[in-house]
Amino acid sequence: MRVLVLGAGVIGTTAAWYLAKAGHEVTVVDRQPGAGLETSFANGGQISVSQSEPWAAPGTPFKVLRWLAREDAPLLFRPKLSWHQFAWGLRFLFECLPSRFRFNIREMVNLGRYSRESLQELRREPGIEYDQLTKGILQFYTDARDFESAQIASEVLREYGIERVMKTVDEAIAIEPALESARDKLVGATYAQSDESGDATKFTQNLAALCEKAGVRFLYQTRIEAIEAGGSRVNGVRVQCEARKPETLTADAYVVALGSYSPLLLRPIGISIPVYPAKGYSVTLATGGFTGAPHVSLTDEGHKLVFSRLGERLRVAGTAELAGYDTELNMVRCAALVRRTKELFPSAADYAHPIYWTGLRPATPSNCPLIGRTSRYPNLFLNTGHGTLGWTESCGSGRALADIVSGKTPEVDFQFLGVAGHRPAAVLGAAPRFASRR
Ligand SMILES: Cc1cc2nc3c(=O)[nH]c(=O)nc-3n(C[C@H](O)[C@H](O)[C@H](O)COP(=O)(O)OP(=O)(O)OC[C@H]3O[C@@H](n4cnc5c(N)ncnc54)[C@H](O)[C@@H]3O)c2cc1C
Numbered sequence: 001m002r003v004l005v006l007g008a009g010v011i012g013t014t015a016a017w018y019l020a021k022a023g024h025e026v027t028v029v030d031r032q033p034g035a036g037l038e039t040s041f042a043n044g045g046q047i048s049v050s051q052s053e054p055w056a057a058p059g060t061p062f063k064v065l066r067w068l069a070r071e072d073a074p075l076l077f078r079p080k081l082s083w084h085q086f087a088w089g090l091r092f093l094f095e096c097l098p099s100r101f102r103f104n105i106r107e108m109v110n111l112g113r114y115s116r117e118s119l120q121e122l123r124r125e126p127g128i129e130y131d132q133l134t135k136g137i138l139q140f141y142t143d144a145r146d147f148e149s150a151q152i153a154s155e156v157l158r159e160y161g162i163e164r165v166m167k168t169v170d171e172a173i174a175i176e177p178a179l180e181s182a183r184d185k186l187v188g189a190t191y192a193q194s195d196e197s198g199d200a201t202k203f204t205q206n207l208a209a210l211c212e213k214a215g216v217r218f219l220y221q222t223r224i225e226a227i228e229a230g231g232s233r234v235n236g237v238r239v240q241c242e243a244r245k246p247e248t249l250t251a252d253a254y255v256v257a258l259g260s261y262s263p264l265l266l267r268p269i270g271i272s273i274p275v276y277p278a279k280g281y282s283v284t285l286a287t288g289g290f291t292g293a294p295h296v297s298l299t300d301e302g303h304k305l306v307f308s309r310l311g312e313r314l315r316v317a318g319t320a321e322l323a324g325y326d327t328e329l330n331m332v333r334c335a336a337l338v339r340r341t342k343e344l345f346p347s348a349a350d351y352a353h354p355i356y357w358t359g360l361r362p363a364t365p366s367n368c369p370l371i372g373r374t375s376r377y378p379n380l381f382l383n384t385g386h387g388t389l390g391w392t393e394s395c396g397s398g399r400a401l402a403d404i405v406s407g408k409t410p411e412v413d414f415q416f417l418g419v420a421g422h423r424p425a426a427v428l429g430a431a432p433r434f435a436s437r438r
């Protein structure tokens with residue numbers, strides 16, 4: 001089958017890889033000059049199955065209200081006159097119900113674990129390098145109440161087969177000695193040994209190179225203007241490449257992997273998906289010549305920040321702002337990242353030359369991505385809405401999507417769109433118009 005993948009982020013590129021492996025003739029289209037240059041560019045680097053708790057949790061609405069007036073809040077909601085934002089917010093509240101919270105954790109653990117195994121297979125065959133570390137993820141706490149809640153979350157995760165073990169301050173420092181400089185702030189930690197970290201951009205670009213060797217065609221610097229649909233089929237995709245006249249690309253099947261921009265191209269053909277951009281920040285610091293940077297990937301629960309060592313760099317990422325498609329750097333939020341890193345690890349890196357970045361996470365209210373076939377157009381597939389865990393879930397999502405396009409049932413238990421044998425959607429989990437979710 002000829003398959004056109006829209007978007008060359010980590011999600012579109014992994015999908016292209018598995019589609020090509022399944023024997024399809026694959027073309028990938030992206031407006032950037034290479035793969036992985038938007039949200040997949042400078043993320044937190046964590047492959048964090050153990051952190052599958054969604055933002056939408058029973059206590060979150062109160063925290064968000066408390067943070068409303070704080071410019072450096074970890075999760076900042078900037079209300080706008082936007083129906084899309086309002087509807088997303090309502091669904092988010094629904095997903096905070098305890099039953100939905102548990103259900104969403106289960107979904108993400110299943111997909112995350114399958115994805116991590118798929119990534120490990122890719123490392124073995126064909127072999128891929130991306131500054132990966134397999135030292136686990138240590139999540140540390142500076143607030144006693146948060147640490148107590150971590151026990152409950154760890155128990156829920158254990159029910160789903162994820163070992164996130166409670167650690168004392170001494171035990172945490174034994175796992176990551178760089179935390180010694182933050183000893184007086186810590187109250188405890190949890191450790192998930194099977195988690196990993198690595199550079200998502202390097203991975204995406206190296207995988208794109210492997211895809212090309214396997215026959216995948218990448219059309220870069222090509223803007224997708226519209227998806228053209230008629231009756232019950234997608235007939236083509238109108239694109240504009242800088243050097244050429246506008247043209248329509250055609251295929252037998254189309255995969256939308258446009259991250260936060262997916263809803264903008266789907267809405268004109270009558271498909272409404274609950275994906276909203278959640279802006280995040282990162283700072284990358286050079287560690288060459290410095291000794292105090294962590295090697296184990298860390299999560300600072302109180303500040304919702306993650307730290308990953310990527311070769312001779314330390315990547316610090318986090319914060320979320322629900323404020324539409326704004327990609328300007330807010331220097332208050334940038335400075336907060338560096339301030340916190342310096343507080344914890346004073347001699348970790350070259351703080352005088354920070355490299356700041358911001359990206360838009362394609363967030364669904366439940367944190368669960370939308371993967372599968374749309375019911376309105378059977379030749380149109382989605383692989384989008386991966387929010388905070390797109391790097392973690394990329395290989396599993398691409399592999400499952402390739403199975404669905406090929407008419408096979410994916411090997412992982414997850415609520416895919418339009419797949420027979422999988423459980424139906426919960427009431428508000430998906431826009432009713434676009435998929436039967438079976
Ligand atoms: C601060 C931050 C930290 C994060 N940390 C982690 C982490 O530690 N672990 C983790 O698992 N996840 C993390 N994430 C989430 C992860 O980065 C995302 O979920 C993932 O990158 C989404 O990938 P994507 O391919 O869907 O989107 P993208 O990477 O944005 O890819 C979409 C592609 O579509 C293209 N595109 C869009 N519109 C058009 C158009 N009209 N025409 C042509 N091309 C178009 C874009 O150029 C882009 O290349 C983090 C995100 C942020 C922002």
